[in-house]
Amino acid sequence: MSAAARAAGAGPDGAGIEVRVESLRKSFAGRQVLGGVDVAIPAGATVALIGPSGGGKSTLLRCLNGLTAFDSGLVRVGPGVLMPGPMTGENASSARDIRKLLGMIFQDFQLFPHLTAVENIMEAPLRVLRVPRESARSEAERLLDRVGLLDRASSYPRQLSGGQKQRVAIARALAMSPRGLLCDEITSALDPELKGEVLSVLEGLKREGITLIMVTHEIGFARRAADRVLVLESGAIIEDGPPAEVLDHPRTARTRQFLSRILI
Amino acid sequence: MRVRWRHVLCPIGARRVSRALSNFLLAAAGIAAASGATLAHGATPPPLLWATDAEGGAPYIFKDPKNPNRDIGFEVDIVRELEREIQRPIEMRQYAYSSLILGVQRGDCDFAMNGLEVTPDRKEKVLFSRPYYVFMEQLVVRRDEGRFGDLEGCRKIGCRVGTLEDTAADRLLKAQGIEDVMYDGVVEPYRDLALGRVDAVLLDLPIAVSYARPNPALRFAGPPFARGYYAIALPKESVALKAEIDAALDRMLADGRLRRIYEAWGMWNEAQEDLVQSRGDDILAESRREWTIGRYAPLLFRSAVMTVFIAVLSFGLAILIALPLALARLYAPAPLRWLAVGYVEFFRGIPVLLLLYVLYYGLADLSAASGLGASLRLQPLQAAILGLGLNYAAYEAEIYRAGIGAVPHGQWEAAASLGMTGFLAFRRIILPQAIRTILPPMTSDFVALFKDTSIVSTIAVVELSKQYQILSKSSMKYLEIGLLTAALYLLMSLPLGWVSRRLEAIWGRGIL
Numbered sequence: 001m002s003a004a005a006r007a008a009g010a011g012p013d014g015a016g017i018e019v020r021v022e023s024l025r026k027s028f029a030g031r032q033v034l035g036g037v038d039v040a041i042p043a044g045a046t047v048a049l050i051g052p053s054g055g056g057k058s059t060l061l062r063c064l065n066g067l068t069a070f071d072s073g074l075v076r077v078g079p080g081v082l083m084p085g086p087m088t089g090e091n092a093s094s095a096r097d098i099r100k101l102l103g104m105i106f107q108d109f110q111l112f113p114h115l116t117a118v119e120n121i122m123e124a125p126l127r128v129l130r131v132p133r134e135s136a137r138s139e140a141e142r143l144l145d146r147v148g149l150l151d152r153a154s155s156y157p158r159q160l161s162g163g164q165k166q167r168v169a170i171a172r173a174l175a176m177s178p179r180g181l182l183c184d185e186i187t188s189a190l191d192p193e194l195k196g197e198v199l200s201v202l203e204g205l206k207r208e209g210i211t212l213i214m215v216t217h218e219i220g221f222a223r224r225a226a227d228r229v230l231v232l233e234s235g236a237i238i239e240d241g242p243p244a245e246v247l248d249h250p251r252t253a254r255t256r257q258f259l260s261r262i263l264i
Numbered sequence: 265m266r267v268r269w270r271h272v273l274c275p276i277g278a279r280r281v282s283r284a285l286s287n288f289l290l291a292a293a294g295i296a297a298a299s300g301a302t303l304a305h306g307a308t309p310p311p312l313l314w315a316t317d318a319e320g321g322a323p324y325i326f327k328d329p330k331n332p333n334r335d336i337g338f339e340v341d342i343v344r345e346l347e348r349e350i351q352r353p354i355e356m357r358q359y360a361y362s363s364l365i366l367g368v369q370r371g372d373c374d375f376a377m378n379g380l381e382v383t384p385d386r387k388e389k390v391l392f393s394r395p396y397y398v399f400m401e402q403l404v405v406r407r408d409e410g411r412f413g414d415l416e417g418c419r420k421i422g423c424r425v426g427t428l429e430d431t432a433a434d435r436l437l438k439a440q441g442i443e444d445v446m447y448d449g450v451v452e453p454y455r456d457l458a459l460g461r462v463d464a465v466l467l468d469l470p471i472a473v474s475y476a477r478p479n480p481a482l483r484f485a486g487p488p489f490a491r492g493y494y495a496i497a498l499p500k501e502s503v504a505l506k507a508e509i510d511a512a513l514d515r516m517l518a519d520g521r522l523r524r525i526y527e528a529w530g531m532w533n534e535a536q537e538d539l540v541q542s543r544g545d546d547i548l549a550e551s552r553r554e555w556t557i558g559r560y561a562p563l564l565f566r567s568a569v570m571t572v573f574i575a576v577l578s579f580g581l582a583i584l585i586a587l588p589l590a591l592a593r594l595y596a597p598a599p600l601r602w603l604a605v606g607y608v609e610f611f612r613g614i615p616v617l618l619l620l621y622v623l624y625y626g627l628a629d630l631s632a633a634s635g636l637g638a639s640l641r642l643q644p645l646q647a648a649i650l651g652l653g654l655n656y657a658a659y660e661a662e663i664y665r666a667g668i669g670a671v672p673h674g675q676w677e678a679a680a681s682l683g684m685t686g687f688l689a690f691r692r693i694i695l696p697q698a699i700r701t702i703l704p705p706m707t708s709d710f711v712a713l714f715k716d717t718s719i720v721s722t723i724a725v726v727e728l729s730k731q732y733q734i735l736s737k738s739s740m741k742y743l744e745i746g747l748l749t750a751a752l753y754l755l756m757s758l759p760l761g762w763v764s765r766r767l768e769a770i771w772g773r774g775i776l
Contacts, residue, residue, distance in 0.1 A: 067677055099683045110678035114696045114771065124682035127692060176682060 016044035016211035017179035024073035035235040046212040048222035051232040057215040066095030103173030107185040109165040111157040118153040143171035163194030180211030311353040315373035317361040322474035338529040349512035395493030398535040402472035403485040423463035426453035567731035581653030586660030611658035620651040624723040648720035667702035707764035
């Protein structure tokens with residue numbers, strides 16, 4: 001199959017993954033960050049997590065793939081389950097399984113600076129999935145092509161612009177053939193004219209049916225691309241519905257206040 | 265008789281200053297003290313400066329066990345007689361034994377007398393008085409030694425024989441092709457003999473009498489042999505003083521004063537009869553050694569290889585210990601972390617020299633005392649590599665900790681979010697980035713270790729610096745051999761810098 005044909009077709013496995021959170025609680029040094037969050041995200045959904053700073057959005061996202069341990073409750077990602085407590089033993093191995101299903105993209109990219117763009121993408125398939133080097137490379141090149149950066153394959157991260165770095169980071173996450181992506185404010189560090197190139201990649205992924213869970217301040221993008229908007233405030237979900245409903249007719253005063261500040 | 269004993273380190277070139285200082289001190293302290301005689305004589309000639317190493321040991325000159333402020337020994341007695349004979353006060357100056365000839369040659373002292381053997385190469389540099397003692401070599405073995413009884417038997421079975429560096433005994437061993445183990449002091453060779461690290465010790469008879477005879481674990485093997493002469497060394501131009509000293513020694517020999525001194529120290533033997541006949545000049549017939557570059561260069565090269573060997577192995581050991589230490593300090597739970605901190609503080613805080621002594625001598629004692637036999641009795645090379653490795657591990661661990669800690673935490677998370685295990689993330693993502701920060705200080709440390717290897721000569725390992733000392737002392741070619749030695753060190757360390765820069769460039773791609 002040619003790279004172009006695959007790029008045009010459905011994503012890996014062609015389907016998203018279901019994510020469920022039950023009664024999730026988390027405190028940092030006595031301060032409650034998540035106070036019993038319940039969410040069910042069906043496979044293939046695109047969910048935007050919005051809300052004021054310190055509301056617990058990033059923490060919730062990081063609990064989903066085990067980067068942050070939680071105090072009580074449960075996280076289910078497809079067949080994988082994370083239990084409360086430290087990420088050791090059984091929890092650590094479920095977290096690793098979950099991370100293969102659920103990729104993550106960071107606000108500050110976190111590309112590996114000592115590897116070129118293509119090596120960044122190949123690294124995990126090569127070492128974690130033990131894919132042969134040749135197929136890992138051609139897959140990495142296909143992904144680079146898909147995010148429009150095939151000509152930068154042998155550039156090091158520091159030689160790329162912010163938008164290019166973030167697109168490489170997306171390609172790196174996609175190389176593990178995940179069925180969902182966690183995006184933690186992935187356009188916040190970008191200049192306005194660079195945000196578009198990243199967001200359009202995400203829209204392409206949504207069309208392929210991958211589950212997308214995004215912490216974002218891009219209300220316009222949320223309105224256009226999300227199936228569902230969650231508003232998280234003081235560790236609780238205070239609003240949950242389609243973008244038209246939540247963004248245009250918020251039920252709570254807190255949400256209205258938040259939206260009016262952010263839309264100015 | 266006024267011998268003014270003062271232990272002032274006499275740095276080469278500082279003679280005038282120290283003499284002015286000593287005059288001042290004498291003037292200040294001397295009004296009430298022993299200066300009555302001086303004043304009575306009116307114009308007293310300035311004192312002669314006698315260079316010796318008071319740490320050289322019995323019976324030459326050593327601290328009086330009953331009064332540590334006093335030096336005693338047969339050479340002290342001879343100097344007192346000399347003072348009377350030549351009518352001049354003599355002041356003692358403390359010198360490292362190895363600098364005695366150099367000090368005399370440069371005229372920093374009036375003469376040196378400290379069991380100095382007359383050898384052809386020394387004769388080229390200094391003037392020797394008539395001999396004042398005929399020494400012989402004494403082979404000492406363990407009491408239960410049954411394999412050999414003399415040096416020839418020793419050579420046949422390939423024994424290792426301990427001795428002092430740059431002595432007639434060592435030349436003798438080298439000439440006979442016997443493996444020599446070199447020491448700095450006179451106590452350690454007999455100690456190692458008792459411990460079984462060497463098979464025999466060959467040293468001058470007076471030393472053997474003082475240090476080996478009292479030890480019940482050791483015995484003399486056969487009679488003493490191979491005569492040589494001790495004489496007083498003077499600067500080349502001091503012809504008049506030499507004549508004065510020669511005449512004084514002649515008189516002391518003729519009227520039996522020398523003999524009485526030797527008898528008092530249990531050193532008189534028939535060989536001393538030779539003193540009457542021997543004059544300074546006929547000793548040159550001794551084996552003449554021509555220290556050409558072709559002669560000493562191979563020895564230097566061989567010890568350079570030894571230096572590389574020690575440096576590479578101990579640095580390898582340091583790295584092996586340091587990495588887990590650094591990881592324990594960064595990521596381990598409390599008790600393990602404290603252990604790692606303790607290790608670093610301890611080994612960084614104690615001198616390597618102390619560590620080497622404890623590993624080499626202390627462990628051997630412990631091993632014997634706790635009934636473990638020879639199991640902890642390290643060979644010199646083992647102790648050297650272990651000591652340097654343990655010490656440098658502390659420094660490396662701190663460098664690694666800083667380097668690894670400097671990689672942003674987000675890199676761990678990015679690696680984890682791709683399904684990598686902690687070990688894989690460390691190996692593939694964190695370490696390669698940390699190495700860039702670690703490499704420059706690590707290279708500096710390796711170069712420093714290269715030079716620090718010179719310290720292991722204290723436990724009878726001959727590496728490049730030690731070989732330089734030995735060869736330069738034997739040949740008196742301090743500058744010439746020094747330059748070659750320096751060149752060898754540079755040859756070894758310069759490529760390291762280059763390799764380090766190359767590696768930095770390779771691993772730093774994308775980061776720098």
